[in-house]
Amino acid sequence: MKKLSAFALLLTCCHFLVAQARPAITGIAFVSLYTGDPEAAAKLYDNDMGFIRTKIGTEDFYSVSDSQWFQIAPLHVPEVSSHLAAVGFTTRDEAGLERYLRAHGQSILPEAERGRFAVKDPEGNLIVFVQEGMKHPGSSVASPRATSHRIIHAGFIVRDAAAEDRFYKDLLGFHPYWHGGKTPERTDYVSLQVPDGSDWLEYMLNNPAIPDLHTYGMMNHFSLGTETMDQVVTGLAANKCTKPICSKTQVGVDGKVQLNLFDPDQTRIEYMEFKPSSTPCCSPFMGKHPTATEDK
Template sequence: MKRALAVAFLIAAGTFGWSQQRPAITGIAFVRVYASDAASSAKFYGKTLGFSSSKDGTITRYPVNDSQWIEVAPLPSPAPPTRLEAVGFMTRDARALASYLKAHSVEIVDPLHKGRFSVRDPEGNLIVFVQEVKGAAVGPAVPSTAVSHRLIHSGFVVKDRAKEDRFYHDLLGFRPYWHGGRNDTTTDWVSQQVPEGSDWLEYMLNISPDATLKQIGVSDHMSLGVKHMSDAIAGLERNHCEGPNCSASKSGRDGKVQLNLYDPDLTRVEMMEFEPAGKPCCSEFTAKHPTEHESR
């Protein structure tokens, strides 16, 4: 009798544990930014970066590939201090992930609807989880003018790393990828990969509370992956990119070649090669690099 009760207890415990497992989070689905001028924003994302667009109510969507996209929303009034409104991550089971987060006392701010729901992280950033489906409501095909076909990371200002780590690392399972700083003795950037993929979220640390919109736009950013920066620069030239930034590539502190553009509202769109061309400062990479065609 005691053995039967023990077996029953183990089965029940196993079932409970299984029900609390976190569903897979496989990559970035989208980044949503605000725009104060729709025409100027369309010129940047549609012409300079070469993406096609579709409308979803007030939001303009620019597909990057068949499962990732950029969203541009009208700037509200009064204007918020950042132009980054939301970051979306893909999950293999949105319903189960919503249940998992609720079980861990995370408030669902937008309930599950059409395969997506949203929460706010400990610092108030809007995080959307999207059911992973190829071509999920992305819209038109990506044209040949597009300078990239992969979103590889997004970053935003983080004030309390330990608090954010409890959410992204402990609860959601994000994994260290790389960290570094403006010099070898400080940590200004912490890259945390999604648990079941190679896309990452970048903590932007040590940002002044009096930062200007341009300084916040440097931190609250998105990154488009490219295999060879020379090809991206050639694409920008074909798309009639204007200004010195259009060809100003450089090697970042992580050893990866990058190029920084800014949309009309000063949100940074960083173009970055998938793999480092040189040795990174500060720390080694601790996980695989993204690729041009990510398998999920």
């Protein structure tokens, strides 16, 4: 009887461990934005940046690679708020990850498409999980004019980093990549990599309690990776993006070369080199750098 009880206890523990196992989260699938003027936005994303535009219903989809994209939804009532609608992450087991989150008390939001589900993080950001290998919406054909083929991170304003950490680090397994600030004495940016890849999420800290549209646009952004920024500048010029901002490069406090563009709603699109070219401020990098080939 004691042997049987011990076996039953072991079996129960094994079932508990299996139930608690978190399926792999491998990278960024997509970023969804709002715009008050889709046609004006298309002049940047399609004409200047070179991505293929595919309209599905009221939304525009822009292919970055065969597994990454960004999508633009019309904002019918202009308002001073975040125009970052959602960030999507890929997982190797969408159904298993949903079970895992439900088991940990996370509310699951209904999604119209199979192979994906959505949750809200502690600050109300919409986070979508997409089954790896799921069919790409719109055109998955890589544009020969595209100035990047890799989304490497997304960032948004965070007011309570401890609450976000409990969700992203403790529950989902994200881990530190880098942190720094406008001065070495403070932390304004915290980068957390997905647990099973090199893409990351960036907390944008120390912002006004009520941000204006420009602040929202600067902070709530997404980033496109490149081997060298010269490739981006050359591509933008070939696409007839000749404004001074199209060639204005700079080195960020993380030591990586970057170039920032802004859509008509002031949302920032940050081109960034995969690896730093100088010593980063404030902390060393604590994870592997992304590459041109998605490591999902």
